[in-house]
Amino acid sequence: IHMEGSKKSDSRGALIVLEGLDRCGKTSQCSRLLSSLEKSGHAVESWRFPDRNTGVGKMISSYLANDSHLDDRAIHLLFSANRWEKRSLMESKLRSGTTLIVDRYSFSGVAFSSAKGLDMEWCKVAPEIGLLAPDLVVYLEISPEQAAERGGYGGERYEKLEFQKRVAESYKTLRDATWKIIDATLPIEDVEKQLREIVMECVLTCGEGKPLSELWP
Ligand code: DGP
Ligand code: NA
Ligand code: NA
Numbered sequence: 001i002h003m004e005g006s007k008k009s010d011s012r013g014a015l016i017v018l019e020g021l022d023r024c025g026k027t028s029q030c031s032r033l034l035s036s037l038e039k040s041g042h043a044v045e046s047w048r049f050p051d052r053n054t055g056v057g058k059m060i061s062s063y064l065a066n067d068s069h070l071d072d073r074a075i076h077l078l079f080s081a082n083r084w085e086k087r088s089l090m091e092s093k094l095r096s097g098t099t100l101i102v103d104r105y106s107f108s109g110v111a112f113s114s115a116k117g118l119d120m121e122w123c124k125v126a127p128e129i130g131l132l133a134p135d136l137v138v139y140l141e142i143s144p145e146q147a148a149e150r151g152g153y154g155g156e157r158y159e160k161l162e163f164q165k166r167v168a169e170s171y172k173t174l175r176d177a178t179w180k181i182i183d184a185t186l187p188i189e190d191v192e193k194q195l196r197e198i199v200m201e202c203v204l205t206c207g208e209g210k211p212l213s214e215l216w217p
Helices: 026-039 055-064 072-084 087-095 106-115 120-128 144-149 161-174 188-207
Strands: 015-019 044-048 099-103 136-141 180-183
Touching (some): 015 026, 015 188, 026 044, 026 099, 087 099, 099 188, 106 161
Parallel strands (some): 044 099
């Protein structure tokens, strides 16, 4: 029986996170996914972390540009704070039915900081607990060597082959069976198509009232 109205109040947008190494193609895939969902009439926004526009984001940006130096734990907590300062807006967008496509999230926080040698559990636990849990994490998989061959590393702090190799190892430890892995070395249109299919299924499930949850579920 279709219960008119009863589902509707629970209907919400999906929290979609894209993760991967620098130069894996996440950013172009996020914008392709955004226009494709917009075209099919979905309420959708594209977000990214770090969000460099906030006060905390400006500190992060300066750190990444090597214009400032910070203790590894201090910068880890700033990246986390940058996600916390967007949490309530994130929740209200999702509850009002807007799907969010997010370029990097807590998983980058854990992967990049643990690549420096910080303990993975320390990275995961206190700072990230209570942030909204994604409904879907898509990992665009590429080897660090292939990513480096794409060129265009912007010269920011983490954009070095040796470091990206450690980040790749961290992602491997971090990911679980719920992550969807897409081969990021496929032609851009093929990645886009696979991504869209996975995302549409998730958007549907969330629209049908799947409850929001928090990290780490
Ligand atoms: P992007 O704007 O996506 O290129 O990200 C900037 C860089 O910061 C990139 O090398 C990935 C890294 N990064 C993103 N989120 C975090 C985080 O939470 N913690 C740390 N340590 N690094 C992060
Ligand atoms: Na980058
Ligand atoms: Na990026």
